Amino acid sequence: MTKKQTRLxxxxxxxxxxxxxxxxxDVMAVYPITPQTTIIExxxxxxxxxxxxxxxxxxxxxxxxISACVGASAAGARTVTATSSQGLALMHEILYxxxxxxxxxLLIDSARALAAPLNxxxxxxxxxxxxxxxxxQIFSENGQEAYDNTIxxxxxxxxxxxxxxxxxxxxxxxxxxxxLQVLDRETVQKFLGEYTPEHSLLNxxxxxxxxxxxxxxxxxxxxxxQAEAMQQAFADYKKVVHDYxxxxxxxxxxxxxxxxxxxxxxxxxxxxxxxTAKDVVDRLREQGExxxxxxxxxxxxxPHAELAGVLSHVKSVAVLERAMSIGTYPxxxxxxxxxxxxxxxxxxxxxxxxxxxxxxxxxxxxxxxxFDDLAKGHISREIKYIGSK
Amino acid sequence: MxxxxxxxxxxxxxxxxxxAKVAAEILAQAASRExxxxxxxxxxxxxxxxAPTKIFLRxxxxxxxxxxxxxDPDVVVVMDETILDSENVITNLGDEETLIVAxxxxxxxxxxxxxxxxxxxxxxxxxxxxEVIGQPRPNTVMLGKIIQVAAVAKLESVVDVFREIFAEKxxxxxxxxxxxxxxxxxDAI
Numbered sequence: 001m002t003k004k005q006t007r008l009x010x011x012x013x014x015x016x017x018x019x020x021x022x023x024x025x026d027v028m029a030v031y032p033i034t035p036q037t038t039i040i041e042x043x044x045x046x047x048x049x050x051x052x053x054x055x056x057x058x059x060x061x062x063x064x065x066i067s068a069c070v071g072a073s074a075a076g077a078r079t080v081t082a083t084s085s086q087g088l089a090l091m092h093e094i095l096y097x098x099x100x101x102x103x104x105x106l107l108i109d110s111a112r113a114l115a116a117p118l119n120x121x122x123x124x125x126x127x128x129x130x131x132x133x134x135x136x137q138i139f140s141e142n143g144q145e146a147y148d149n150t151i152x153x154x155x156x157x158x159x160x161x162x163x164x165x166x167x168x169x170x171x172x173x174x175x176x177x178x179x180l181q182v183l184d185r186e187t188v189q190k191f192l193g194e195y196t197p198e199h200s201l202l203n204x205x206x207x208x209x210x211x212x213x214x215x216x217x218x219x220x221x222x223x224x225x226q227a228e229a230m231q232q233a234f235a236d237y238k239k240v241v242h243d244y245x246x247x248x249x250x251x252x253x254x255x256x257x258x259x260x261x262x263x264x265x266x267x268x269x270x271x272x273x274x275x276t277a278k279d280v281v282d283r284l285r286e287q288g289e290x291x292x293x294x295x296x297x298x299x300x301x302x303p304h305a306e307l308a309g310v311l312s313h314v315k316s317v318a319v320l321e322r323a324m325s326i327g328t329y330p331x332x333x334x335x336x337x338x339x340x341x342x343x344x345x346x347x348x349x350x351x352x353x354x355x356x357x358x359x360x361x362x363x364x365x366x367x368x369x370x371f372d373d374l375a376k377g378h379i380s381r382e383i384k385y386i387g388s389k
Numbered sequence: 390m391x392x393x394x395x396x397x398x399x400x401x402x403x404x405x406x407x408x409a410k411v412a413a414e415i416l417a418q419a420a421s422r423e424x425x426x427x428x429x430x431x432x433x434x435x436x437x438x439x440a441p442t443k444i445f446l447r448x449x450x451x452x453x454x455x456x457x458x459x460x461d462p463d464v465v466v467v468m469d470e471t472i473l474d475s476e477n478v479i480t481n482l483g484d485e486e487t488l489i490v491a492x493x494x495x496x497x498x499x500x501x502x503x504x505x506x507x508x509x510x511x512x513x514x515x516x517x518x519x520e521v522i523g524q525p526r527p528n529t530v531m532l533g534k535i536i537q538v539a540a541v542a543k544l545e546s547v548v549d550v551f552r553e554i555f556a557e558k559x560x561x562x563x564x565x566x567x568x569x570x571x572x573x574x575x576d577a578i
Contacts, residue, residue: 007421009417121433171430171433175433177429178428178453275453275454276454276457279455361457361458362457363458
């Protein structure tokens with residue numbers, strides 16, 4: 001049964017901190033970086049006010065933050081961190097160690113551009129740099145989803161024994177005050193249950209080795225096992241989001257479909273601009289245009305087969321994303337082209353758009369223009385840059 | 390035609406460090422408390438103390454999904470009149486819409502200065518602030534005027550939120566004085 005909830009107006013960062021407060025993890029190791037600060041300054045206040053019991057470890061860099069998380073998680077602690085941009089990039093080496101050791105660490109990322117040139121604003125470059133690191137990646141559209149995904153992410157991490165990255169758009173979500181419904185501590189604690197790791201370094205009755213040497217004879221199999229665990233995450237994610245729906249009344253599938261009934265032209269997108277695009281879809285639908293939207297929630301593992309089922313009925317797809325992969329097509333587009341290859345016949349045409357790098361503004365009218373391109377058949381292999389000068 | 394015609398949209402122009410973000414968030418919290426949907430978003434440019442900055446506020450009876458910047462506001466608030474010299478504050482502000490400026494100038498003077506033919510409301514925010522609070526706190530004063538003009542939240546809600554945020558920080562006496570300044574600006578014609 002859905003639990004009673006409280007309606008608040010918070011920044012996305014404070015919303016994630018609110019979820020962390022209800023989780024009250026054992027350890028949080030962090031280093032501050034804009035625009036992740038709204039998360040950790042809010043949590044530091046909870047700690048100072050005695051609302052949480054978390055051991056907050058303030059370290060001297062993000063490399064140390066994630067390293068402390070690896071140690072804490074291997075020791076058996078429920079462990080979280082938060083970062084952004086250069087911080088996530090600095091963690092890179094240790095991200096692979098966390099996933100290779102199968103440590104259920106929760107990382108909240110306020111997605112931001114990468115230097116150079118220096119830019120503090122939102123895009124998905126940092127997240128995409130970590131997409132092959134063996135972490136589950138969940139994108140959030142707004143403060144509500146940042147709150148919900150933080151709880152879902154931790155539960156999923158512990159269930160599948162893989163680290164989870166929950167992503168919100170830097171500034172667009174992290175620094176924007178929006179309304180959201182929050183659960184209470186007791187409900188969240190009950191949903192998560194007590195964390196009792198199957199193995200941990202501090203369990204002397206069951207001694208184990210973490211981070212052993214694995215050369216030509218075994219390394220390969222470790223990696224395959226990791227890939228299999230990631231596949232298993234699909235089913236575990238489904239279970240977790242269904243259970244979360246029961247207490248919250250909010251359901252997050254692998255992806256959200258918006259007005260796909262008889263849709264011919266579809267935008268695929270992730271993060272905060274999905275909200276802007278939904279308003280555009282509504283407006284064009286009022287004018288009788290058969291347009292719709294797919295918002296990806298789960299980016300790793302990527303739900304190709306399910307998405308192919310949805311896209312098999314449409315004529316054309318525009319993939320909008322906030323990252324580049326310099327030298328080839330951008331990451332989400334590449335995934336969607338792969339998705340389309342699962343469709344047997346009448347494959348939709350797919351077009352690639354990049355928008356809002358480094359926080360560049362994007363407006364509803366820009367998204368209308370994309371639907372217009374699809375309507376006019378302006379579809380090519382060329383990557384198009386929305387709002388570039 | 391406005392894209393979000395059922396959403397009330399305000400742009401604040403201020404200088405970094407003047408507290409316009411807090412003012413917008415107080416309005417957002419007050420409107421949220423009344424059951425409305427809100428969105429308050431600071432536009433950080435090359436932010437540094439004293440640089441011109443913009444804050445966006447949306448208030449609506451239905452869920453706000455868009456994350457685009459406000460480009461066609463219903464009301465524009467200028468917290469620092471020197472911004473009128475460097476920024477075009479009336480982009481897409483129609484003749485039926487309102488510009489609120491913290492200044493001792495008369496509305497006609499502001500209209501002539503920037504060539505605006507819509508409604509202008511001026512508030513001697515520093516004057517009222519010095520008189521009532523004894524300190525320059527123009528943003529507090531502006532809160533009162535904004536809700537009188539734009540009615541995005543009730544005076545009582547704004548006062549309640551202000552008290553909750555500031556009572557502990559600035560003490561009871563200063564809080565009361567600030568609230569008096571909000572009320573004074575609200576009731577001034």
